[in-house]
Amino acid sequence: MKLSRAKILVAIFGVGAVLKLFTGAEAPKLPPVPIAKALAKFPSGLAGEQWKETRSALDEHTLEIAGVSDYLQRFYDNGRQSFWFYVGYVSQWNTSAIHHPEVCFPGQGLDLENTSKIAINVPELAEKHPKGSIRFNELLWKDQLGNPIYTLYTFYFDGNFEPSESKMRAKNTIGIHYFSIITISGPVNKDAIDVGKERLQGALKRFLPELVTHFPDLEKLKADKTKENADQ
16 A cells, blocks of 8 residues: 555645644744754765665655744655654744644544554663653544554653644643654555554664654753853
8 A cells, every 4th residue: 555645735734724722821932943954964865775765855845834944854665665754843832834744634534443652762862752652642533435554642841752643732831942753654455554653663773873863952052052152
């Protein structure tokens, strides 16, 4: 089974673009924080030699709806399976830029069969994240033909991974500098769903250590600012 680019793009950004799930008090916007390293520089080939990788740009309308400051969108195909990897970076808190599959995919004819939270072990990230355990939302869908689609997504903000949108919004009561949505999704064989899950989880394990190097290091930025002020 292969992934339809057009359906994925419309699904993630077309529905719920202005949905707001949180109405409590929020902190004033903090100054925007530019991304540390452009996502266009995310290296090719990390998925493995068997995967043909295609970079895909968002069209102007979709980009406006997405509200991102930078993004990464890659499609992977090995002739038999395919998956989609997307990262949207937002340099300043913006509720209208919070897009994720649980809100967007149902409007495109996908039925959510199961949802849970899982931890993916990434030893390379153990220094900053306890035991290298990164939590993701795990979703299993069925399309209109009954084919299963597996999705993993999480948020990353101010150096932290957090799968819960409500917890991220709650954190913003004291101010969030930047946030990102990380999503991987693809069809899986209904007779071998666990094999498909392992395939996408394995891709994330290879992607995440490089990906986090693209995000700002707030501690370093603060230290640089302190030094700059001291030198003046």
